[in-house]
Amino acid sequence: MLKYILSRIGAMLLTLFLIMSLAFMVVRLMPLSLFENPETDPEIQRKLEDKYHLNDPIPVQYFYFMKDIITDLNFGISVKIRPGLDVFNILISRLPPTILINFISLFISIPLGLIFGTIAALNRNTWIDHVISVLVIIFISVPSFIFGAVLQYTLTFAWPVFPTLYDSQAVTFAQKMHSLFLPIVALSLNPTATIARYLRGELIENISSEYLLLARTKGLTKAQAIVRHAFRNSLIPISNTLISMITGIMGGSLVIEKMFAIPGEGGLLVKSIFAGDHFLTVAVLIFYSAVSLVTILIVDLSYGIIDPRVRVGGGKA
Amino acid sequence: MSKKLIALLLAAMMVLAMLAACGNNNNTNTNDPGNNNPTTGDNTTPADPTAKKVYYTYLTSDHANLNFQDNVDSPSETPAIYCMCFLYRSYPDESGLNFHYIPDAAAELPIQIDEHTWNIPLRKDAHWNNGDPINADTWIYSFKTALDPKLANRMGGNVANNAITIVNAESYMKGEGATWEDVGIKKIDDYTIQIITEGENSQKDVCNHFYSREKSPIYQPIYEQCLSADGTTSSYGADLDHWMGCGPYLFTTWDYDNVQIYTKNPDYWLADLFHWDEVNIRIVPEMNARVELWEKGELDDLSPDAKTIDMYIDDPRMVSYGSLSVYHIDINCKNPNNPICGTDAYRKAIYHSLDRETLAKNIFGHTKPAGWYVNEQAGLLSANGLCYRDSDPGNEVEDMVNSWGPYGYNPDMAWDYFVKACEEVNIDPETADITILYAIDESDTEWKACAEYLEQEWKTIFKGHMNLEIVAYAGMSATDFKKTGDDKWDLSPNDWSRGASRTYPYTCFYYYLSSYSGKPNNYTNQEFEDQYAYCESIKNGDYNTLLEETAKLEKIYLEHVIHTPVVQAVNYQLFSDDLILPVSTWVPGFGWGTIYGDKNV
Numbered sequence: 001m002l003k004y005i006l007s008r009i010g011a012m013l014l015t016l017f018l019i020m021s022l023a024f025m026v027v028r029l030m031p032l033s034l035f036e037n038p039e040t041d042p043e044i045q046r047k048l049e050d051k052y053h054l055n056d057p058i059p060v061q062y063f064y065f066m067k068d069i070i071t072d073l074n075f076g077i078s079v080k081i082r083p084g085l086d087v088f089n090i091l092i093s094r095l096p097p098t099i100l101i102n103f104i105s106l107f108i109s110i111p112l113g114l115i116f117g118t119i120a121a122l123n124r125n126t127w128i129d130h131v132i133s134v135l136v137i138i139f140i141s142v143p144s145f146i147f148g149a150v151l152q153y154t155l156t157f158a159w160p161v162f163p164t165l166y167d168s169q170a171v172t173f174a175q176k177m178h179s180l181f182l183p184i185v186a187l188s189l190n191p192t193a194t195i196a197r198y199l200r201g202e203l204i205e206n207i208s209s210e211y212l213l214l215a216r217t218k219g220l221t222k223a224q225a226i227v228r229h230a231f232r233n234s235l236i237p238i239s240n241t242l243i244s245m246i247t248g249i250m251g252g253s254l255v256i257e258k259m260f261a262i263p264g265e266g267g268l269l270v271k272s273i274f275a276g277d278h279f280l281t282v283a284v285l286i287f288y289s290a291v292s293l294v295t296i297l298i299v300d301l302s303y304g305i306i307d308p309r310v311r312v313g314g315g316k317a
Numbered sequence: 318m319s320k321k322l323i324a325l326l327l328a329a330m331m332v333l334a335m336l337a338a339c340g341n342n343n344n345t346n347t348n349d350p351g352n353n354n355p356t357t358g359d360n361t362t363p364a365d366p367t368a369k370k371v372y373y374t375y376l377t378s379d380h381a382n383l384n385f386q387d388n389v390d391s392p393s394e395t396p397a398i399y400c401m402c403f404l405y406r407s408y409p410d411e412s413g414l415n416f417h418y419i420p421d422a423a424a425e426l427p428i429q430i431d432e433h434t435w436n437i438p439l440r441k442d443a444h445w446n447n448g449d450p451i452n453a454d455t456w457i458y459s460f461k462t463a464l465d466p467k468l469a470n471r472m473g474g475n476v477a478n479n480a481i482t483i484v485n486a487e488s489y490m491k492g493e494g495a496t497w498e499d500v501g502i503k504k505i506d507d508y509t510i511q512i513i514t515e516g517e518n519s520q521k522d523v524c525n526h527f528y529s530r531e532k533s534p535i536y537q538p539i540y541e542q543c544l545s546a547d548g549t550t551s552s553y554g555a556d557l558d559h560w561m562g563c564g565p566y567l568f569t570t571w572d573y574d575n576v577q578i579y580t581k582n583p584d585y586w587l588a589d590l591f592h593w594d595e596v597n598i599r600i601v602p603e604m605n606a607r608v609e610l611w612e613k614g615e616l617d618d619l620s621p622d623a624k625t626i627d628m629y630i631d632d633p634r635m636v637s638y639g640s641l642s643v644y645h646i647d648i649n650c651k652n653p654n655n656p657i658c659g660t661d662a663y664r665k666a667i668y669h670s671l672d673r674e675t676l677a678k679n680i681f682g683h684t685k686p687a688g689w690y691v692n693e694q695a696g697l698l699s700a701n702g703l704c705y706r707d708s709d710p711g712n713e714v715e716d717m718v719n720s721w722g723p724y725g726y727n728p729d730m731a732w733d734y735f736v737k738a739c740e741e742v743n744i745d746p747e748t749a750d751i752t753i754l755y756a757i758d759e760s761d762t763e764w765k766a767c768a769e770y771l772e773q774e775w776k777t778i779f780k781g782h783m784n785l786e787i788v789a790y791a792g793m794s795a796t797d798f799k800k801t802g803d804d805k806w807d808l809s810p811n812d813w814s815r816g817a818s819r820t821y822p823y824t825c826f827y828y829y830l831s832s833y834s835g836k837p838n839n840y841t842n843q844e845f846e847d848q849y850a851y852c853e854s855i856k857n858g859d860y861n862t863l864l865e866e867t868a869k870l871e872k873i874y875l876e877h878v879i880h881t882p883v884v885q886a887v888n889y890q891l892f893s894d895d896l897i898l899p900v901s902t903w904v905p906g907f908g909w910g911t912i913y914g915d916k917n918v
Binding site (some may be wrong): 039047051052077078081082083084085093094149152153156157159160164165166168169202258263267271276297 | 378381384387388466467469490543549550551553554555556570572573574575576578598600601603605606609610612613615724793797
């Protein structure tokens, strides 16, 4: 198992290195100067470019880029969004709201999805199943920012129960969550529906399988058979969808953060791209890639926990 | 059964949606039809003198940092005017119709020593928020830093040359030979500095020059802590811990991209002029969210965009005023794939093909058609306040334009010029099949609609021989897109305007001079450049003569169609009924003066 974990971590680091290199190349090969501004004197522009090695050949720039990251975890200095501030520090400072909305959305979605998926499967072809299925289709088909807009209008304006925007001045966690409730709900609808849909399908298949019948004939109650066998086996394909769900939530939060004025990483990525703050853009891209890769790693490792047959080299289950 | 259930569910959702849409929004920002003057705050509710007065406003984006010498973001003007001191500050007249300058950190208005020399006496009680004094050394250090050639501050150019031009400042900044000793900024004693200018200027020009964010002081101890070892970079102002204020308000909270809070600085030497106990600025990029906040009474003002104006057009709280911008279309004359674009006749064909009345009314909405380029505000800050567009020379240009057709629109002339342009480049106009690339920002819906309208209109005007093809770009500015190649565009919309034209109307053409590095097109014309230079040379002379020469410049512009004007923009603003503003009308160069505002609470 240790060998498997190490090999997965190695593969993840290699992938991250390739993504970093690609992100650097794509951003730096853009034709315009980082300091492009009609009001800036060309001479001043040239001096600024010299200051950041931008007039050096791309391989030299790449060398500085990788050296700074590997030796000092230095992603550079922001030159447009927060000039003078270390890019890494900017990333860290914007992490809390992003973590809150992304991960709470995910952590809410998983149990809710499992509950609704199970209810739908156990009540197959009843009105409960139909209601859940219709909602699942709606929540999967409609993007999160549409729900964000609807929730923002209905619950902050028509019936003002929640604040229109994120309140960074909130003192207590409860107050903070009050202003984050709507974006979290908007982001969690799609993954909840995705999990419910997958689980319903898997559970229905497993409930009608022969091994479950065997379990029942050996004396297990229906609930015991479902929880111990059918439910557990249904989780394996669902764990795979976590990867796409996390990237989906993060993608959705790019827009949701802007709608609710949440100062998170998503808004930073969009802003840095539009502002042409290349150092920051690359760093945020690396952050998003790292989160996705870590998710993949966790999911890969979790296979072994959910299903011992998947353990590589483990064998003796 | 399942179909019925689904139908029931959908019906329930529709009812819920309708209920939500019809819900009472508990609008606390009541619209009192009897109060149609937002600037008077004519509210009969007695004010509670002990209540906290908070001004709730917004910015559409946050500013990058508080290093005003380097920060080119316009939102940074807000913390600067609230939280920094200046040598001079604009202040409303008692009439509520205009403004004047008052000494801020200066002890009195600038004293003219000779034609080029001004002495600025400084207050002895001016100080930073931590109590450290602000004296001549502070100002000299600040200006020297702004112009430091090693730091290459992006706003340094405005210190050297804006309302006045300081001797040798630009040469020092660019490292072109001048030393700091040659620069026209001198310390006379601890509480007097001297400014030496190129050319003669008025007292108002000197005050005006020193009231903008890059001329606010910097706190030396922190600045030097933030300076890199090689002296080329400073992180000063990156956050509140690396910055020091000295203005009427204390910058107490800065949650980047979310909120800024300023609280009144009781130790500020002019504190009595400012009435807000707190200024609460939300960062709200989305227009819909801004409208919701306004409707809920959580904002004291709102600038509606073109799509939102209709919602409030009959709202008595809405005020409008002429904008500095004349929306126009830049014309590329060097597209290698379109030889016709190098001719003046082609440019005239485009000029006469624009039905500006229709575009103003149906496409842009709430704008005025404009067949000319000098904006409606040009000249408002001149010595006698005469706006160029209201002057005889300005009217003469308008008459000339209207003689061609309404606001210059004349499809027959457009066709004739098109034929002429074709002949000049040896193309048979009857068989020509020319495609003109109209490059637009994908998110700019008005200009996109304009392009789609012209696409249809041109089929008739140019009889299918010159057609428009829309090229949409995203994620970059028009300036950046144009730099990707002359073959990528033929026409490109623009709304650039120049604030200096409020004082000197001819300067609105500044961006189209060959000497301007960020020139948005590639057309040059010597006659135009010479006339601009002539206007520059007489700018401080007789104003009527300047207006006449500006009209000549505008005629040259129209003769060669340096670019083609489309509509004069109009600004709209909503103010809450509780707000009391210091001016009764929008004052060019001063605005509404909300920093001096008050509130019925």
